[in-house]
Amino acid sequence: MTKTPRVRFAPSPTGPLHIGGVRTALFNYLFTKKKQGTFVLRIEDTDQNRFVHGAEDYITDALNWCNIPFDEGPGKDGGFGPYRQSERKHLYRQYADELIAKGYAYYAFDTSEELEAHRKNHEAQGKTFIYNWHNRAKLTNSLSLSDSETESKINSGEPYVIRFKSPQDEILVLTDEIRGEITIDTNVLDDKILFKSDGMPTYHLANIVDDHLMEITHVIRGEEWLPSLPLHILLYRAFDWESPKFAHLPLILKPTGKGKLGKRDGIKGGFPVFPLEWKDPKTEEIASGYREDGYLPEAVINMLAFLGWNPGTEQELFSLEELVKEFDLTRVNKAGAKFDPEKTKWFQQQHFQNADINLHVEQLKNILSKKNISYSFDLEEVVSLIQERAIFSNDLWDLSSFLFIAPSEYDEKAVKKAWKEDTPDLMHELTRILSDINNFTSDTISNIVKSWIKSKEIGFGKIMMPLRISLVGSLQGPDLFEIMSIIGKNETIKRIESTKEKL
Incomplete structure (x- = not known):
């Protein structure tokens, strides 16, 4: 009988959660949710x-913001707690x-100075220790010492570590x-080393x-743990456990494609590499986050899913539910x-435009409230x-x-291009036309103004450009009749x- 999957995301609370970590959490989440399994958060401290301080809360907040909360973990006991390694020591x-x-491990009493001397000796001979x-x-x-010598060293309080005894002359598949x-x-x-002299496991x-x-049925983690796989498999074998x-996920690389993406790349390139803003408690340095930069969590999740995975189709835009359905290791x-x-940014723009109006x-209401701006229109x-041209909420x-x-000010280049000698008279005539319109909707305004321009046998630009400057201040912006x-x-x-007076 196939077990219901149980996966874990096991970060260390040593700082903010990098988007590489979020991607690992996401792939664990997608994999297990597709199979109605359990997503566990374990803090490896x-x-x-x-x-x-604050890093663990940051991890939880980041997962919640991304809409990939854990099922079990600190504060959510599923019967396998505690979920912090420091509480499991x-x-x-x-x-x-x-x-x-x-016979799969042994005590080692070598001091760091002795090991350093061995390393240097090997380097001098062109070898690696x-x-x-x-x-x-x-x-x-304890392999080179007698049992009594080993016992004597332990009893006397001499520092030691416990090392795994790797097998000799074996090919692991x-x-x-x-x-x-x-x-x-x-x-x-x-x-x-499996166990350190301070009484803590590695x-x-x-x-x-x-x-x-x-x-845990499946360990889905970053590529950097691939070199540890042989030891981990050997440990399972030594304990006689299943x-x-x-599954080891590929690295997220710098935009150049050379080397692992890091915090400095974000600072240099002007983009976040963390899901949420992080203030370093020691240096008080602030690192930007996707949330504070105005990104939607759906866009960040969609972007991260495509860093190392593809659905095998042309589809690029996915909701979280669709990702769960389609994801496959x-x-x-x-x-x-x-x-x-x-x-x-493209993912952000697509999700922003597709979001509920x-x-x-x-x-927009919140922005206007903060700016103390009153309004009467819808x-x-x-x-x-x-909405079509907006990427972020600030837009x-x-x-x-x-x-x-x-x-109150007008784009100089636009004025030079659009405001001619006869423009004030034309604008004056336009105001008379507009004042006679009773049903002031975009379609009605458009029909009447366009008919008037045609009747005068002048180019549309002679009216529409100075009109746009009057309403917007430049030659940018959406449909004039809608405005x-x-x-x-x-x-x-x-x-x-007002524009006639000023110009």
């Missing part, structure tokens, strides 16, 4: 030296001891759900124990995915007029401000008269 020692008892089968018998550990079959010669593996031991105890299936690429800031009406009409104001505030319909007859005439 065994490295207390790198712990950053009492669990790990027994498993380290079990490995020692089975690896602590494993070929030299472990010559180093200071591993399977990755994305990369297929991977072959590893165990002779090149080093004896990784990532490797804690990770395996937690995944087993939390009954291993989960593994077999369609995740092995090669790194190049981040494209312009494509991210009421959302934009509320956004905001839905305003949004309908400009709603930038593209519509002239509707609420009459222009006139929204601001109304009195305001339209008032603006034309």
